[in-house]
Structures are given as structure tokens and as C-alpha cells.
Amino acid sequence: MSSREPLWYCHECHAEMRPLMVPDPVCASCHGSFVEKMENPTDDPRQFGQEDDPFTILGGNNPQMDNFLMGLQTLMERGMNPNNRTPGAGGGSGMTFEVRGSNGRTIRMGGANTLGRGPDRPPRPPVPNMTDFLGSGPSSPGPRHGNDGPTIGGVLMAQYLTALLGGRDPGLGNAESGRMGDYVFNQEALDQVITQIMENSNSHRPVPATEDVTENLPRDVLTEGSPMLEKDCAVCKDQFKLGTDDPDEQVVITLPCKHPFHEPCILPWLKSSGTCPVCRYALVPQPDQHGSPPHPGSSPSGPSGSGRPPYSPGPSERSGHGSGAGLFQSLFGGLTGHGQNHATHNHGTGSPDPRRSPIQGPQGPQRRGSEPSRRNNDHLPGSWSEDLD
Amino acid sequence: MTSISVRRLQKELTEIQNEGCPVGINLLKADDFQTWFFTLEVMGDSLYQGEAYTLMFRFEPQYPISSPAVQFVVSHDKQAPIHPHVYSNGHICASILGSEWSPVLSVVAVCVTLQSMLASCKKKERPPDNDRYVRTAPDNPKKTVFHYDDDTV
DSSP: OOOOOOOOOETTTTTEEOESSSSSEEETTTOOOOEEEOGGGGGGGTTTTSSTTTTTSTTTTTHHHHHHHHHHHHHHHHHOOOGGGGOOSSOOOEEEEEETTSSOOEEEEEEEOOOSSSSSSOOOOOOHHHHHHHHSOOOOOOOSSSTTTTOHHHHHHHHHHHEEEEEEEGGGGGTTTTEEEEEOSSHHHHHHEEEHHHHOOOSSSSOOOOOOHTTTTEEEEOOOOGGGGBBOTTTTOOOOOOOOOOOGGGGGOOOSSSSSEEHHHHHHHHHHHHBBBTTEEEESOOOOOOSSSTTTTOOOOOOOOOOSSSOOOOTTTTTTOOOOHHHHHHHHHSSTEEEEEEHHGGGGOOOOOOOOGGGGOOOOOOOOTTTTGGGGGGGGTHHHHHOOO | OOHEEEEHHHHHHHHHHHHHOOOOOOOOEEESSSSEEEEEEESSSSSSTOOOOEEEEEEOOTTTOOOOOEEEEEBBTTTOBBBTTTTSSSBBOOOTTTTTTTTTHHHHHHHHHHHHHHOOOOOOOOOTHHHHHHOOOOSSGGGGGOOOOOOOO
């Protein structure tokens, strides 16, 4: 460390940081209070817990530690499972456990149980105790003292204890502060869980086309006089032309919906989404989205990519602008803020399977939205209302 | 070898410079092919009449295969519009910026769409989860996976 000020270490983030003093030091990132000033190089907190199994430090073959853990197990079995509890002398269920040290001293801990006390309380379903947790662990509950007890693996014990104490448990994922498995203890942790769930959800993500699908797409090499030369690629918005620097740009892939693209333009797209960029024809089944008709998964809008929306999308739309006006239809509908159009779209759910729409389009591949010069009313395909409304 | 994004963006920029933007949309700054700024106004009758917003586009080298990261600029003198799909940090929950992006769309098409999103708004309010989202939101809205589950607004 080059800095003169001593760094602090957050035991919750497991990271060095400069704490916020408010007025007690808390971690700047997690706001946890389990922070330690790193002053003594012989007691570097970063060393702690870096072992795969932190309990090897404490446990391992240390019989003293075994005793302690045995005692803790007994405590947990009694404390958490009322059925196992033996009534104590004082009316409540007393719990004690003791640790015998090798130096002959015995430490006894315990006292009256305050959890779930009361004879009138119906027995709760047993909380999984340590024996359950360990699965193959010893079956006979009850106090066990001494070295003749079964040995519990340090790793399992560590997991159990960390789970018990709400700490970080590698087995439960990257638990942040305030989290333990599925449990959260504060708003921030809840936010994190929700964010994580949202991010992990891929139900709305487009499904890429498989290589099988892309390899079998028809490819044409442009030649002199090809009708393709009058069209353009909706991805790069360039016209197909001969004599390009990149010979790959003279290879045209035509999707089943009849929309042509430069091979180097369409292949990367299909690797991220197996749909036609113009009409959202699905080459591979796409996830059902939010149930609104104009989304790519359930309603590719057919080959009529040059179709204009059946309504005026806004006073600002300039004619001839916005290549791929077909997309306007789906984007206006797909945009979740566009309520006034939804009324006109909602009855589309009853339309026939939209994945078949490519064959019903009256327009050929010539009618594409990416050709601004052609996009006039004479190209208005009738299939919009069929496909999308 | 120029990347696919530069070629495409150059084409879009030329078109904007030659033909201008649709009414209410103006190019503010496009000094490179990474970040562009536009001003956005909603024309005609709307809840946002007379208000001007700034949109920031950030492009990856894979544009237009990958969608641009689009958000309203929020700074000391700029605010994001109050809209059920616009968070107070400027992030926008719009499916076309996420799972429904298509390379056929363009920068101006996105502007027009967002303009239309504002124009059709019936009630100025923040998304219900605004506070929660803004607290934990990443810098780049593309890192957020929005759920486009609200079609009613």
C-alpha cells in the first residue's frame, strides 16, 4: 500500500475500502458495519476467510473445535425442533452445551430458552436441524460430548454455520449483505434480489438462429443484371452492388420471408436473434413476449416490410424517413408506451399463427422498407392489418 | 477496415445532415461514432408541450446489430421527461431499445418513436419502481433487462 492512511477492510464485501464515518465507520459500498482498520500487518484481515474452508483454521483435527461444534449441534437440535426438546426444570426448555477444552477446563453455555416457549403453543413443524442438514450425519440426537462423537466435515459445518448466521455462503450464491439465500433483511438487499432476478430472466431475450438454420439459407452471388442490384440491404442500408472490396458483400442471403441481406450483415444479427430484421419473421421459435400482438416472437409482421402503420404515428413523422417502415408498425406497437395504438392492435391476438405470415404477404422482396425512394403509398401493402391488427 | 457501425452511422449522419431530422428532433452533437446527442420536443398537443429534452445515444462497434444505448440526459439543467416508462435517471423502458431492437431501425427512427411515446402519454408520472430502479441502476441502460409488461400506458 502506498497510501499513508491505513486502509479498511469490509468483512461483508470482503474488500478493502475507505469507510464512511457516520460517525461510526461503515463500508462505503455495502454500508455494513463489520469493518476493520488494517493497521497491524501481522493480523491482516484479508488473510482471513481466504481459505477454501475457513474452518480448517479453527477445526480440522482440533478436538476442541469439534467439541464446540458438537455442542452447537445439540443446541440447534434442541432449540429449533420443539419435538426433541426435553422440558427443563424451570418450566421452559433449558438449553445448555458445554465445551471441554484440552486444558481440562469446561465452558458451559446456555440458559432458559426464549424461543417458542409456552406450553400452550402447538408444536411447530420441525425446522431442519443440523442432522437433517448434514443428511448422512448421525441419527441419534442428543448431547454428545467428547472425542468419540462422529466427525463432521468442516466444509459442511462451515456452510451450516454461515447459513445459520446469515453470512456469506458460497453454496447459496453470491450473498450480499442483508441476504441469506432467499431471505433478505433490508430494502437494499431486496433491490438486489429483484435486480438479479430481472437480469437473470431471459424469457424475453431473442433466440439466436442455430448454425444449421443459417447454413441452409439460400445464398446468391450477385451477377451482372441481377434484379437484386436494385434492392438494398436493410441492415447496412446500402444497395447491393458489384465490385465491392469485400467479396462477401456480393453474397446475398434471402430469408424465407424473401428479405435479402448481405451475408456479412445478416449473419451476425441471426446469431443474436433468429428473426428477420425487417419483418421479424422467426427463423427459430422466439419466446413469447408480453402478450401484446406486435412483438417479434408471436407476430412477425410478414414480408410486407414497407407497410406503413395504418395510423399516423405522429405529426413529426416525415415521409420517406425511417428506413424499414415495416418496423415502425411493430415498434410502435411493441413500444410499451404507446397506449393509444394498443386499442387498435389488441384484437390481433386472434389472428392465425403469425409465424405463417410470410407466405401470405402479397408483396415480394422488392417491396422493402429500406428503399426510401420506393416508399410511397402505392406500395402500401394490404397485409398490415391482416398481420398485425 | 472501418467497423460496420462507422459505415452505418456515417450513412445515417449524412442523411440527417442532408435531409434534416423530423420536426421536433434536432441533432445536437455527433462528433464521433460513439456518442450522439439529440434534442427532442413533442410537437402539437401533449403533456410535454414546450418542453425540450436531450437524448444521448451510445453506439457499440456492433451497431446496428446491437442496439444503441439510449437515454435522456439528466444534468444540472436537464431533466428526463416525467413519463411512466422514463426513469428519473433518464433510462427508458422501451422494448425497441432492448429485445425488440432491429438493425432496420435507425437513430432517427428511435427518436421518432420516443417522441411518439411522449406524445401519447396520458398522465405524467414516473414508473412505479422508479426509486428502486434508480438506486441500483447501472450506468448503461443496456445492462438493464427491462420487462415490457405494461402495455396500457
